[in-house]
Amino acid sequence: MTATAPTYTGSWLSSPANVLTVSRLVVAPFLFWVILEADATKGTSWTAVGLGIVLAFTDYLDGPVARRSGAITRSGAFLDPLADKVVVVGVAVCFVAVDRLHWLPVAIVAARELGISLVRIYWARQSLAMPARRSAKYKTFVQGLALTLAAMPILEGAQRTIEAAWWVAVAFTVYTGLQYVLDGRSATSTTGSL
Numbered sequence: 001m002t003a004t005a006p007t008y009t010g011s012w013l014s015s016p017a018n019v020l021t022v023s024r025l026v027v028a029p030f031l032f033w034v035i036l037e038a039d040a041t042k043g044t045s046w047t048a049v050g051l052g053i054v055l056a057f058t059d060y061l062d063g064p065v066a067r068r069s070g071a072i073t074r075s076g077a078f079l080d081p082l083a084d085k086v087v088v089v090g091v092a093v094c095f096v097a098v099d100r101l102h103w104l105p106v107a108i109v110a111a112r113e114l115g116i117s118l119v120r121i122y123w124a125r126q127s128l129a130m131p132a133r134r135s136a137k138y139k140t141f142v143q144g145l146a147l148t149l150a151a152m153p154i155l156e157g158a159q160r161t162i163e164a165a166w167w168v169a170v171a172f173t174v175y176t177g178l179q180y181v182l183d184g185r186s187a188t189s190t191t192g193s194l
Contacts, residue, residue: 017065017080020058024083027055028090035094041156043098048151055087056144078120078129081136085113088143092166100150100162105170109143112177119180135179139172 031051035043059080089110095101120130146165149155155162 020061020065021079021083024055024058025086027051028083028087031055031087032090032094035091035151036097039098041153042100043095044100044151044153044156046153049148052091052144052148052151056141056148059084059140078124081120082117084140085117088140088147089113091147095147095150101166102163105163105166108170109173112173116177116180130180133176133179136176139169139176142172143169145169 031048034045034048034051038045038048089106092101092106092109096103096106116130123130146162146169149165150162
């Protein structure tokens with residue numbers, strides 16, 4: 001007798017994994033506000049670090065929750081990376097506004113994220129999803145780590161360390177973007193999972 005994965009029968013919005021993803025989009029503006037309000041300390045605050053960790057934890061949870069509940073959907077495959085991009089680019093832009101990060105590497109990341117989002121929209125119109133690759137999940141982790149370091153009050157004066165960490169994240173970002181471009185249609189699926 002073989003075990004079968006559970007099947008989710010609710011709407012895409014009530015999917016437990018999608019609720020986690022949408023919560024990331026709802027909480028993100030609070031994180032942006034906290035960074036901008038900490039302008040005197042270049043956006044550093046333990047509140048920003050804490051909110052960032054909460055958002056990262058929901059990002060970690062939504063995949064296992066989707067698999068456990070049988071709710072791996074095309075909408076989730078679209079929403080999860082979109083939420084990641086909104087959080088990462090939004091936080092990075094806030095750090096540019098408070099002079100924590102330089103605009104050029106942030107612009108490179110934003111251009112890559114916008115480009116991949118447009119590719120995802122194109123494939124969604126073809127009834128296909130482009131799920132996040134494992135390397136893209138690592139990329140999001142590296143971006144999140146670099147932004148967390150930028151938010152840490154104990155590193156407020158370590159500008160070169162912060163810039164170096166962000167450039168490493170930029171390199172990961174560009175590399176994974178090129179992977180998607182080279183993969184083309186083979187990176188898509190009809191179910192929302194690879």
